[in-house]
Amino acid sequence: MSDPLFDEVIGILAAAKRRPPDTISPDNSLVELGFDSLDVITTVFELESKFKISISDDHVRSLRTVNDVVEGVRTLIAEKTTHA
Amino acid sequence: MPRRRVAITGMGIICALGRNQQEVWAALRAGRPGIGPIESVDISGLRFRNGAEVRGYDTAAYFDGNRAALLDRFAQFALIAAREALQSSGVELTTQLRESTAVVTGSSMGGQSSQDAGFVDLYRLDRERVHPLTIPRTMANAGASQISMEFGIVGPTYTISTACSSSNHSLGQAFRMIRDGDVEMAIAGGSEAPFSPGLLKAWEAMRVISTDTCRPFCKDRRGMILGEGGAMFVLEPWETARARGARIQGEIVGFGMSADAYHVTQPSVEGPVRSMRAALRDAGLQPEQIGYINAHGTGTPGNDACEASAIRKVFGQHAGSLAVSSTKSMHGHALGGAGALEAAATVMALQEGILPPTANFTTLDPECDLDVIQNHAREASVEYALSNSFAFGGLNAVVAFRAAAG
Numbered sequence: 383m384s385d386p387l388f389d390e391v392i393g394i395l396a397a398a399k400r401r402p403p404d405t406i407s408p409d410n411s412l413v414e415l416g417f418d419s420l421d422v423i424t425t426v427f428e429l430e431s432k433f434k435i436s437i438s439d440d441h442v443r444s445l446r447t448v449n450d451v452v453e454g455v456r457t458l459i460a461e462k463t464t465h466a
Numbered sequence: 467m468p469r470r471r472v473a474i475t476g477m478g479i480i481c482a483l484g485r486n487q488q489e490v491w492a493a494l495r496a497g498r499p500g501i502g503p504i505e506s507v508d509i510s511g512l513r514f515r516n517g518a519e520v521r522g523y524d525t526a527a528y529f530d531g532n533r534a535a536l537l538d539r540f541a542q543f544a545l546i547a548a549r550e551a552l553q554s555s556g557v558e559l560t561t562q563l564r565e566s567t568a569v570v571t572g573s574s575m576g577g578q579s580s581q582d583a584g585f586v587d588l589y590r591l592d593r594e595r596v597h598p599l600t601i602p603r604t605m606a607n608a609g610a611s612q613i614s615m616e617f618g619i620v621g622p623t624y625t626i627s628t629a630c631s632s633s634n635h636s637l638g639q640a641f642r643m644i645r646d647g648d649v650e651m652a653i654a655g656g657s658e659a660p661f662s663p664g665l666l667k668a669w670e671a672m673r674v675i676s677t678d679t680c681r682p683f684c685k686d687r688r689g690m691i692l693g694e695g696g697a698m699f700v701l702e703p704w705e706t707a708r709a710r711g712a713r714i715q716g717e718i719v720g721f722g723m724s725a726d727a728y729h730v731t732q733p734s735v736e737g738p739v740r741s742m743r744a745a746l747r748d749a750g751l752q753p754e755q756i757g758y759i760n761a762h763g764t765g766t767p768g769n770d771a772c773e774a775s776a777i778r779k780v781f782g783q784h785a786g787s788l789a790v791s792s793t794k795s796m797h798g799h800a801l802g803g804a805g806a807l808e809a810a811a812t813v814m815a816l817q818e819g820i821l822p823p824t825a826n827f828t829t830l831d832p833e834c835d836l837d838v839i840q841n842h843a844r845e846a847s848v849e850y851a852l853s854n855s856f857a858f859g860g861l862n863a864v865v866a867f868r869a870a871a872g
Binding site for chain 2 (some may be wrong): 438
């Protein structure tokens with residue numbers, strides 16, 4: 383099933399680490415993909431700009447896997463739409 | 467020339483805890499933080515709300531209009547601290563002494579607040595010009611230059627900018643110039659004034675600022691709290707200070723530096739270990755002789771655990787029996803001025819026999835398993851102490867102090 387949001391987030395993560403998107407799966411941890419703390423904050427910065435959302439510091443600290451990132455973004459977009 | 471002992475004969479300080487040495491000490495020994503909602507800058511749209519500002523600061527109380535126009539807030543703090551330091555030293559600045567006195571200051575951001583304000587004109591208000599004093603206000607050496615000009619000091623004068631280690635590097639360099647006989651006096655320390663909208667936004671993006679307060683070494687610590695202020699010290703050769711009957715407030719006995727060569731923001735254990743060991747070696751001290759460490763202790767999850775591991779590694783068994791506190795929990799993290807504020811806290815602690823606490827303390831993080839002084843100052847007669855500074859960019863600087871009576 384096509385999931386455009388998933389593809390977009392994976393695209394941003396892939397670009398951050400300069401690797402093909404198809405080498406990233408939802409279960410991958412950010413650490414095993416080579417994300418250090420600076421990679422995480424710069425990638426979150428990209429995601430915030432792209433989706434016009436704001437991700438709290440505590441939320442950023444709780445991100446462990448690719449799925450955490452995708453679902454976190456999905457939830458924040460949904461909240462934004464609900465509040466709009 | 468044999469190595470000379472280096473006495474601290476003057477001290478001046480301004481920060482969130484007070485406008486002079488007495489006020490700051492009263493807050494430190496009471497464990498009373500100067501952290502609260504940021505007032506000097508519009509913080510709407512910012513993810514964090516609290517800082518450690520010099521509240522109600524009035525430039526006109528210290529500088530006339532012409533002078534103030536030339537001085538960014540960070541340089542004002544440098545001058546205010548230097549004035550108090552010189553006054554408390556009781557030293558008489560002769561022509562000869564002015565030629566053999568050094569000024570070494572530390573600052574990470576310099577006058578970037580002035581630059582930030584100037585660029586609002588340019589980029590937001592669409593003005594075509596920037597104020598002509600932007601450059602002299604912004605330059606990181608403005609503090610050192612203004613101190614040299616105000617007091618007519620014409621010896622070696624410069625500024626060190628190594629992020630959060632700036633002040634410790636400055637104190638260490640001044641200490642060595644006196645110890646080695648290069649100069650007969652030094653004014654050294656550092657200052658910072660990072661409260662401007664652009665800089666706060668940049669720190670917000672780093673995601674290292676706590677949304678409530680600063681709780682170093684606690685399980686629930688959530689980051690640092692930015693602070694502002696400055697501290698300056700008058701350093702003299704021990705024998706000169708004694709000969710003129712100066713009130714010696716403390717002694718600098720060693721200085722150690724290192725680089726992590728690891729990561730630009732993530733802390734390491736090995737770099738701090740090397741710098742603490744270098745300071746001990748420089749001072750000719752055994753680890754067991756240290757009774758107190760004023761930790762870098764930023765309150766970020768990364769720093770505090772790494773620093774605790776580094777202290778464990780350097781001090782072994784003794785790590786459990788030396789007292790540790792982070793006074794950043796009270797005066798905030800003044801970045802390039804931090805080492806100077808913490809040197810002041812350390813020197814006063816040794817002098818008074820009272821070790822300031824880590825304020826806002828909740829529960830000790832097992833990963834920071836040290837004897838952290840929690841919330842209340844501790845009476846303890848300590849002869850030797852270290853003050854740690856570890857900077858972004860992996861640059862570490864540690865100063866070793868001895869109580870004046872020693």
